[in-house]
Amino acid sequence: MEFRKNIETLLNEFLETRKDLFLIDLKFSAGDDITVILDGDNGVTLQDCLDASRAVEFNMDREEHDFSLQVMSAGLSEPLSTxxxxxxxxxxxxxxxxxxxxxxxxxxxxxxxxxxxxxxxxxxxxxxxxxxxxxxxxxxxxxxxxxxxxxxxxx
The missing domain is CATH 2.30.30.100 (SH3 type barrels.)
Incomplete structure (x- = not known):
């Protein structure tokens, strides 16, 4: 449970530095495959996804807990939710x-x-x-x- 809390905290810290971006969904699979879906007031660029991914991955120890991370933008086919x-x-x-x-x-x-x-x-x-x-x-x-x-x- 602490692993998930750490991921959420790191993501929230990143989003605090980028007020134009916001979280749509954060999913954890049983095998610790993490999917992050972001949206932005002006859209989401590939660089935004890379920055979010780095904010999480560079602050987690893979030796301690192995996981995969996928950060993506909300596509046109994604329902509006917020x-x-x-x-x-x-x-x-x-x-x-x-x-x-x-x-x-x-x-x-x-x-x-x-x-x-x-x-x-x-x-x-x-x-x-x-x-x-x-x-x-x-x-x-x-x-x-x-x-x-x-x-x-x-x-």
Missing amino acids: PRQFNKNIGREIEVMLEDSSTIEGELSKVDEEKITLILRYRKPKDIGKGKVDVEEEKEIPYSEIKKALVVIKF
Whole structure:
């Protein structure tokens, strides 16, 4: 248990020196294979991953405890999980799967500590007469209702 605590402490010390980076996930396997997933306000470079890896590896004794370490950035396929991650994606289209298994897609417009706000754009039939009208509305979604949120990749 102390090994894991040391890894967490070293990682946190590194992140204190790099306020633009933040931890998304830290996983330990039974064989002490460690996976660190980082994200950053301005993205994550290869050098950022190397720096984080060195901050941990250079301060641990492999003679005392053998482990493997993999540091990576959160990819586009990784779900958004923290307010800071949502915040860096303001203005992008995201797809949100809710706890009730329904799905909403819209432009992420606002983020705070309790909820996100999406701008939904769609067409609906006119109240009177034939045809359709363009509609734009805001929908607030509390984090507690979000099962999974992904950035929509458009080409």
